[in-house]
Amino acid sequence: MKPWIPLTALALALSPLLVVHPLRVSGHSMEPSLADGELRWALRAWASHAPRRGDLWVVEGPQGTSVKRVLGLPGDTVTWAGPDLWINGLRLDEPWVIHPERGGEGRQVCGEGYLVLGDNRPQSQDGRSWGAIPITSMRGRIL
Numbered sequence: 001m002k003p004w005i006p007l008t009a010l011a012l013a014l015s016p017l018l019v020v021h022p023l024r025v026s027g028h029s030m031e032p033s034l035a036d037g038e039l040r041w042a043l044r045a046w047a048s049h050a051p052r053r054g055d056l057w058v059v060e061g062p063q064g065t066s067v068k069r070v071l072g073l074p075g076d077t078v079t080w081a082g083p084d085l086w087i088n089g090l091r092l093d094e095p096w097v098i099h100p101e102r103g104g105e106g107r108q109v110c111g112e113g114y115l116v117l118g119d120n121r122p123q124s125q126d127g128r129s130w131g132a133i134p135i136t137s138m139r140g141r142i143l
Helices: 004-018
Strands: 020-024 039-044 056-061 064-072 077-081 084-087 105-109 115-117 138-142
Touching (some): 020 138
Antiparallel strands (some): 020 039, 039 138, 056 064, 056 138, 077 084
16 A cells, blocks of 8 residues: 555545634633533634624633634724623623623723623623734634
């Protein structure tokens, strides 16, 4: 047998991992949408469309890699007061949030970045403290 045949077969078998990759969810910041320990597939950023409001993305934040929901897009101004989130002056309906943050308020101008938040706001370290993240920090979209 020619030595390149098994190597080619292995390369073909692994090639889908260049586009999608498995991801184990760690932590409670995305509950109930994603549970701690759950296995999901992510489409690598270069193979996906640009982040859209409401998408779940794997992001590289200050504390490492995590999954967050994209809420603020480039050019947006996001404000929050208690459980309500406002984007460019319009209240955002968030049916995925069942554990809202009851206190606190703030404002974030996204500039050229994306504001990402966890669905379980009291348990999430996210863009409320990090600020907007650049497109280069977006690693992949959760399928």
